[in-house]
């Protein structure tokens with residue numbers, strides 16, 4: 051917690067308000083993706099399903115293949131607790147929705163489905179996209195399947211197993227991905243490993259979104275390494291999540307822009 055507070059203070063000291071951005075690409079990004087007043091009808095249906103999960107007291111047995119949750123430790127967990135603590139909050143799920151709605155990617159990959167709410171946001175943002183989502187815990191994946199059926203998300207393929215096991219085949223199957231959301235196994239080594247595994251499967255316009263980039267010292271280090279890497283074009287730090295761009299034709303000069311939202 052202290053670590054996160056220190057990180058946040060560091061972030062705020064260098065972050066720009068979205069109205070202060072000067073580059074045209076970043077201004078457009080802020081207007082199309084970060085504007086919280088841009089609401090879509092799909093948000094209502096998605097939040098109704100989240101509300102149901104938040105009321106669901108059923109206990110399920112969880113096997114966490116990643117570093118696990120800071121708050122949920124027991125291996126028997128209530129669905130409502132997972133819904134409260136593990137899913138992206140509406141504000142950030144909406145950012146992912148608007149990002150996909152704006153870019154219209156054809157192939158999307160999510161590492162860490164959990165209960166499927168953020169998967170639903172991404173699938174509904176572009177119904178023509180194919181969304182692959184990977185989840186290591188079979189009991190959690192069962193709930194996600196129900197979520198995605200309730201949301202009528204027909205463009206999602208949910209794969210159950212460890213990222214390390216599933217990722218090579220998924221990447222090979224589609225060859226290139228337009229958007230990858232990495233939201234599971236928040237350790238430095240795993241994050242860098244998934245980034246390196248994904249690299250050969252990107253195009254110049256692909257984007258990778260990393261969640262919880264300042265969640266721990268290790269995640270901070272992974273984010274610093276990735277956002278300063280010579281293979282990327284530039285990055286945007288929203289504190290809660292970080293977005294990596296490979297497009298060299300945007301005129302964005304700073305390697306990393308932190309934006310207050």
Ligand SMILES: C[S@@+](CC[C@H](N)C(=O)[O-])C[C@H]1O[C@@H](n2cnc3c(N)ncnc32)[C@H](O)[C@@H]1O
Pocket residue numbers: 113114115116117136137138161162163164165166167168169184185186187190211212213214233234235
């Ligand atoms: C933070 S939650 C994902 C939240 C989800 N993206 C959302 O916003 O709704 C992370 C999920 O990744 C899964 N996970 C963590 N490490 C994994 C690994 N190595 N292989 C497969 N799944 C893993 C966990 O079981 C957990 O459900």
